[in-house]
Amino acid sequence: MTGPDVRAAVGSLGIRNPLLLASGILGESSGSLIRVYKSGAGGVVTKSIGIDPRAGYKNPTVFEFDSGMLNAMGLPNPGIGHFGEVVARTKAAGVLTIASVFGANEEQFSSLAARMQEYGADAVELNLSCPHVEGYGAEIGSTPEMVSSIVRSVRSSVRIPVWAKMTPNVADVAALAKSAEDAGADAIVAINTVKGMAISARLRMPVLSNSVGGLSGKAVKYVGLRSVYEICGRCTIPVVGVGGIYSGEDVAEYIMAGASAVQVGTAVSEGGPGVFSRIADELSRFMENEGFSSIGEMIGIARR
Numbered sequence: 001m002t003g004p005d006v007r008a009a010v011g012s013l014g015i016r017n018p019l020l021l022a023s024g025i026l027g028e029s030s031g032s033l034i035r036v037y038k039s040g041a042g043g044v045v046t047k048s049i050g051i052d053p054r055a056g057y058k059n060p061t062v063f064e065f066d067s068g069m070l071n072a073m074g075l076p077n078p079g080i081g082h083f084g085e086v087v088a089r090t091k092a093a094g095v096l097t098i099a100s101v102f103g104a105n106e107e108q109f110s111s112l113a114a115r116m117q118e119y120g121a122d123a124v125e126l127n128l129s130c131p132h133v134e135g136y137g138a139e140i141g142s143t144p145e146m147v148s149s150i151v152r153s154v155r156s157s158v159r160i161p162v163w164a165k166m167t168p169n170v171a172d173v174a175a176l177a178k179s180a181e182d183a184g185a186d187a188i189v190a191i192n193t194v195k196g197m198a199i200s201a202r203l204r205m206p207v208l209s210n211s212v213g214g215l216s217g218k219a220v221k222y223v224g225l226r227s228v229y230e231i232c233g234r235c236t237i238p239v240v241g242v243g244g245i246y247s248g249e250d251v252a253e254y255i256m257a258g259a260s261a262v263q264v265g266t267a268v269s270e271g272g273p274g275v276f277s278r279i280a281d282e283l284s285r286f287m288e289n290e291g292f293s294s295i296g297e298m299i300g301i302a303r304r
């Protein structure tokens, strides 16, 4: 007997399984991106890349605890000029590659997306949602007007699919996603990190050098599920779920909430790329035990 069919699709993009590497984790070199794919991911999302190189914040940029982590990296990245060979090498190895970009305005987002298309990316993901860098990400991605004008501008600048990644740090994430859909986005990605902070009582000061950071890992799964559920109630384009996925059953929960595929971040940073084959095996076994023969049969079945 053959096992369940775990192939997934986000719009026109077919994926060998629904598990993608989330942006910002092992996403800066072709070597690590290829390794993640060989370890069983269906595809990879690169680290968010901007126009110019950025050093990011000084340490500490990460605070780890039992149920996840807080980070405020400050979008360190080599800049678009140095990233062509990373995308090209990753693509040459046969890896489905989604390029994440961040900018300060429509022009920057559009020019970054066009460069990523030139380099051979299969899709571009717009980081409209990084919660801890002034002038970027969630600062500009938290109003429907801003999301709409950036997505519209990028959509008219590239042929490849445009994915809009949402911040959960707003009152109505579904309204934000709807504005991306109306502006021509091909898929919604939800969620980026949840704004948070840690204080050291002994040192009487914030732990992160930036004070405020983004919460990820187990602690955010239920915010991610709720966001995907609400977005799927308002949008018709595919949704990619992300936040606190560690097991095959976590993946099934996101798919049942309406996601077509998922991304895994903190679990990879904690457990290494090997988590992909484990999660894929668990998903396949779950589907078999529960009588699902395809991913499509599970999408949205928890919705009411």
Ligand SMILES: Cc1cc2nc3c(=O)[nH]c(=O)nc-3n(C[C@H](O)[C@H](O)[C@H](O)COP(=O)(O)O)c2cc1C
Residues within 6 Å of the ligand: 022, 023, 024, 025, 047, 048, 069, 071, 073, 075, 100, 127, 130, 165, 191, 192, 193, 215, 216, 217, 218, 220, 242, 243, 244, 245, 263, 264, 265, 266, 267
């Ligand atoms: C250390 C770290 C760096 C991240 N960098 C990025 C980034 O560059 N761009 C982005 O869109 N999201 C970034 N994220 C957010 C993740 O892609 C993901 O949306 C979030 O962590 C929730 O998923 P998780 O709980 O599986 O980690 C980062 C997350 C972490 C933990």
